[in-house]
Amino acid sequence: MNLPKIALDWLDSRLGVKELIHQNMGGYLLPRNVNLWYTMGAVLMALFGLQFLTGILLLVYYVPDTEKAFASVTAIMNEVPFGWLFRYLHVVGSNVIMIVLLLHMLSVLYMGSYKRPRELTWVSGFTLLNLGLVFCLTGYLLPWSQLSFWATTVATDAAGAIPLVGESLVAFLRGGPSVGAATLGRFFALHVMVLPLGLMGLVGFHLFCVRRAGISQPPFGKDYQPRTFGAGFEHEHHPHGVPFHPNYTIKDLGMIFFVLAFLVAITFYAPWLFIPADALEPADPFVTPEHIKPEWYFLWAYQTLKIFPSKLLGLAAQAAAMTFLALLPFIDYGPERRPAKRPLFVTCYLLGILLVVGLSVWGHYS
Amino acid sequence: MMRKFLFCGLLLLVFTLPALAEDTVCLQCHGGQEGRLGAPVGQWQTSIHAQNGISCHDCHGGDPSDFAMAMDPSRGFIGVPAYTEVPAFCARCHLGVAEDYAASAHGQALERGGPQCVVCHGNHAVVKASIALINEQSCSRCHSYERAAQVKQTISETEATLTQLDTKIVGLHRLGIDTQKIKGELFAGRNDFRRLFHTVNLEKMRAQTDEFGQRLGKVQAQVDSIESTLSQRKMLGGLVVLLLLVAGGVAMLIRKSYHDEE
Numbered sequence: 001m002n003l004p005k006i007a008l009d010w011l012d013s014r015l016g017v018k019e020l021i022h023q024n025m026g027g028y029l030l031p032r033n034v035n036l037w038y039t040m041g042a043v044l045m046a047l048f049g050l051q052f053l054t055g056i057l058l059l060v061y062y063v064p065d066t067e068k069a070f071a072s073v074t075a076i077m078n079e080v081p082f083g084w085l086f087r088y089l090h091v092v093g094s095n096v097i098m099i100v101l102l103l104h105m106l107s108v109l110y111m112g113s114y115k116r117p118r119e120l121t122w123v124s125g126f127t128l129l130n131l132g133l134v135f136c137l138t139g140y141l142l143p144w145s146q147l148s149f150w151a152t153t154v155a156t157d158a159a160g161a162i163p164l165v166g167e168s169l170v171a172f173l174r175g176g177p178s179v180g181a182a183t184l185g186r187f188f189a190l191h192v193m194v195l196p197l198g199l200m201g202l203v204g205f206h207l208f209c210v211r212r213a214g215i216s217q218p219p220f221g222k223d224y225q226p227r228t229f230g231a232g233f234e235h236e237h238h239p240h241g242v243p244f245h246p247n248y249t250i251k252d253l254g255m256i257f258f259v260l261a262f263l264v265a266i267t268f269y270a271p272w273l274f275i276p277a278d279a280l281e282p283a284d285p286f287v288t289p290e291h292i293k294p295e296w297y298f299l300w301a302y303q304t305l306k307i308f309p310s311k312l313l314g315l316a317a318q319a320a321a322m323t324f325l326a327l328l329p330f331i332d333y334g335p336e337r338r339p340a341k342r343p344l345f346v347t348c349y350l351l352g353i354l355l356v357v358g359l360s361v362w363g364h365y366s
Numbered sequence: 367m368m369r370k371f372l373f374c375g376l377l378l379l380v381f382t383l384p385a386l387a388e389d390t391v392c393l394q395c396h397g398g399q400e401g402r403l404g405a406p407v408g409q410w411q412t413s414i415h416a417q418n419g420i421s422c423h424d425c426h427g428g429d430p431s432d433f434a435m436a437m438d439p440s441r442g443f444i445g446v447p448a449y450t451e452v453p454a455f456c457a458r459c460h461l462g463v464a465e466d467y468a469a470s471a472h473g474q475a476l477e478r479g480g481p482q483c484v485v486c487h488g489n490h491a492v493v494k495a496s497i498a499l500i501n502e503q504s505c506s507r508c509h510s511y512e513r514a515a516q517v518k519q520t521i522s523e524t525e526a527t528l529t530q531l532d533t534k535i536v537g538l539h540r541l542g543i544d545t546q547k548i549k550g551e552l553f554a555g556r557n558d559f560r561r562l563f564h565t566v567n568l569e570k571m572r573a574q575t576d577e578f579g580q581r582l583g584k585v586q587a588q589v590d591s592i593e594s595t596l597s598q599r600k601m602l603g604g605l606v607v608l609l610l611l612v613a614g615g616v617a618m619l620i621r622k623s624y625h626d627e628e
Contacts, residue, residue, distance in 0.1 A: 032628065078544040084599075088542075247624045254617030261610035268603025272540060280539060287419075 024211070029241035030248050031217045037107035038215070040100055042252035043259050047097045048203070050263075052196070054090040062142065064188040066181045069144035070282040088271045089263070094136055095274045096263045098297045101129050109328075109349060112337030113216040117229050117236075119329035121209040126326050128202050131195060136295065138191040141184060147276055149283035150292045152187070153179045161311030178285070214238070219337035226335040293364065300356045303363030390430035392422035409490035425455065452482040462557055466564040481508060495560065497525045513568065520571050521563050524578050528556050531582065534589050541596065548588050555581050 012018045030038075061080050063072040076083035105125065108114055114122035141152045156173045160166040175182025214236030217224060227236070242248065266273060278289050294302045301318055308314035324331070332345065339346050397407045410416055415424075423430040428443035430436065437443045447455040453476065457464030460483075467473045472481050484492075485507075486499055497518060505514040531552055539545045559578050562571055 074544050077542045084542065242624070242628055247621070247628070250617050250624070251621045254614045254621060257610045257614030257617060261607045261614065264603060264610060265607045268600055268607070271542070275542065277540065280542060 025245035025249075026243045028244040029238045030215050030244055031238045031241050033218050033221055034215065034248065035218055036251075036255060037103070037111070038218075038248075039252045039255040040104035040107065041210070042249075043100050043256050044097065044104060045203070046256045047093055047100060047259070047263075048199070050260075051090060051093050051097065054086045054093065055192070055196075057086045058090055059192060064142070064184055066144055066184055066283070069142065069184065073143040073145075085267070088267045092263055092267045092271055092274055094139060095295075095297075096259065096266070097132060098136065100259065101132050102297075105129055106353070110339060110346075111216070111219055112332075112339075112342070112345075114329045115335070115337060116329070116333060117213045117234065118209070118216065121206060121213060122329050123326060124202055124206040124209060128199070128206060130322070131199055131202065133297065135191065135195050135199070136297070138187040138195065140295070141179075141187045142191060143279065144184065144283045145279045146281040146283055146287075146289050147278040147292070149179055149285065150278070150289055151294055152183065154292060155294070155298075156183075158305060158311060158315065161315055163312065180285075216337075219339070224338065226337060228335050296360060296364075299360040299363035303359040303366065306363070306366065390421055390423060391433045391436050392426075392428070392430055395433070395436075396422075406490040413490060413492050414494045415492060420459075424459075449482065450476055452484055456483045462561045463564045466561045470564060470566045472564075472566055496529075497522060516568055517563060517566065517571065520568065520575060521559070524559060524575055524582065527579070527582050527586070528552070528559065531585055531589060532556075534593075538589065538592055543592055548585055551585050551588075552582075555585065 008017065058076060061072060061076045061083065063069055073087070076087050078084070080086075108122065108125070137152075137155060141148045156170055156179065159173060160170045162169060171177065173183070173186070174180070175186050212235065215238070216236065217227075217238070219226075274295075276293075278292065293299070304318055305311055305314035308317060336342060393407055396404055398404070406422075410422070415421075421430065422428075426444055426446075427441070428436050428438070429441040432441070435441050437445070444455075453464055453467060453473065467483075474480070476482060486504060487495065500514055500518040502511040502515075505511050535545045535549055535552060539549075555578065562574055562578070565571070
């Protein structure tokens, strides 16, 4: 008796799942020349899955109370069986997610895959990147360490530079005039409930957009020609392509294994790369650490705030850059996607990367 | 009982308040002065006291929040102690070593111009005590170095173990290990050992060095146990990384076989 087959037949007779699976797996054809950069989405799905799993395990022992949070994290690291592993996987995992999110975004930018008809895919993806940053910011506070306390104080303080609503916004973010129990409560609720729900919804929408519009043809090779799309909806088919499953899923799986190997290597051999010394001391509102710095993915923003004569100008510059990126498909809307035919874009792309890396290095050493 | 209580208090102070001292009125006023009135501020900033948040008023008394009354005796201002008052001045915190010092040949000679705390340790620029304080240049100011050299030789092995354990515990803390308990044990051991050599009694030091060796051996065993666990974790991690790399490689080979068919 083959139970899985019986179950599948039962479901198929009611929901037609076999046809659904065929349409989205073996019968779903991808361009023949899809490269490794196309696996970033699957890698991110796997990493987010790991964050959910390790996050739930941490949630069992973590106490969201300013008097107990640091002690509970210390207990997770030292007393709970394999607690250190869950915590390190969660911390290192969040950093690896940011790396992969950035690589995913940069590859999509380089290949011009954000262009019509994929504007919504881009906007939802860019929103997911920002959601990832908010995830990191809110998670940062939870251990209630010196780093948590002061990094959150600095980050929330920046909002005060916004005219008219600044002070109210800071008070709203903190739940009071300074970072305290109310802030921890807010950030905890955001981190474990609001943001995960938002992330799931947004990932669902992003995948829906990817599937409905179809996978974009990589803009490389002699046969590639830019496509123009009509006014109506049009799914990009690849009739001579390769099946998504198993031809492409195995490549996804391979990349997931490689990225997990990187994550596990950092977790076991160099977790301190992502855990500064101030993260190991309990929060003390009366003692300001000498050199408090944000995490590497916020360094560019930190340095931007420092180089402008006022915080407001710094925030405005950041907001302008982020808005420009979010709306890029509506600004750069020509059909050409081949990098070799887009010298202005590629120059801006490289200069943009250099600028962000330069600001981050400057921020690190300043 | 009182001594235990004070010792625990001192432990708590050292482990829970390693704070940078706040910018008190003492620092604000003296920091802007020149000569002997301003010099202590710069010296103090390099000291172990500054690192542990021990500021001017903690030793000299007074009110660090009130410019006008900062140096008023009614606010507990003591000022600069006389030469022979220095041991009692420091003993308000360093009570253990002060007791052994008082009973030692150094302490007994105090009234006759014998050495007190700052003669060896310095005052405002006081640094973390180490065996380097016992040296020919320093000791020869008062007597021949011969006996001091024997003291140094006797305590050097234990002192080296203390330093090595301290470094290892700091390293373990950096890896997220809860070192509070072993740090406390090491602190207590070091404190008692410092007390011992403040007696400057060579025979007593020789007799008790083995005892300290055993005591530190227990701390060493705990550190070794943690390090062994960390090594095992690394072995496990290496195995997992290897398996993941192999799995990734196999997946890519399968993909290549599909590619050949395509």
